[in-house]
Amino acid sequence: MTLVTFGCSTVLVVCFLAWVPGRRTWCTVLGAGTLYGFLLHGFVAQGAKYLGWYDPAWIRRPLGEITVTLVAAAVMTALCTPAVQRVFGWVTHPRMAYALHGREHRFGQNR
Numbered sequence: 001m002t003l004v005t006f007g008c009s010t011v012l013v014v015c016f017l018a019w020v021p022g023r024r025t026w027c028t029v030l031g032a033g034t035l036y037g038f039l040l041h042g043f044v045a046q047g048a049k050y051l052g053w054y055d056p057a058w059i060r061r062p063l064g065e066i067t068v069t070l071v072a073a074a075v076m077t078a079l080c081t082p083a084v085q086r087v088f089g090w091v092t093h094p095r096m097a098y099a100l101h102g103r104e105h106r107f108g109q110n111r
Contacts, residue, residue, distance in 0.1 A: 032080075036088060041076060
């Protein structure tokens with residue numbers, strides 16, 4: 001069964017990669033920012049929880065679930081935009097010069 005599962009996962013990976021376009025499209029920029037959406041969506045979700053946005057009864061009805069899904073998709077798309085990448089770039093790509101201070105000469109030498 002494990003071998004069959006690995007085989008199925010390999011087929012699914014190949015199918016997914018077949019869908020990845022070889023050229024730049026509108027979603028290429030968003031795809032490059034998925035790390036920001038992944039890391040920052042928790043703050044949005046916890047903020048919504050703190051503000052009580054999950055409490056109303058209408059959210060648990062079909063129309064409410066569709067609304068929440070559409071809002072979540074819009075928020076995730078917004079979190080992947082280049083503007084968010086510029087604002088929060090210091091969090092995901094910090095400058096490490098302080099960590100390498102005094103060690104720069106080791107990395108440039110041929111051994």
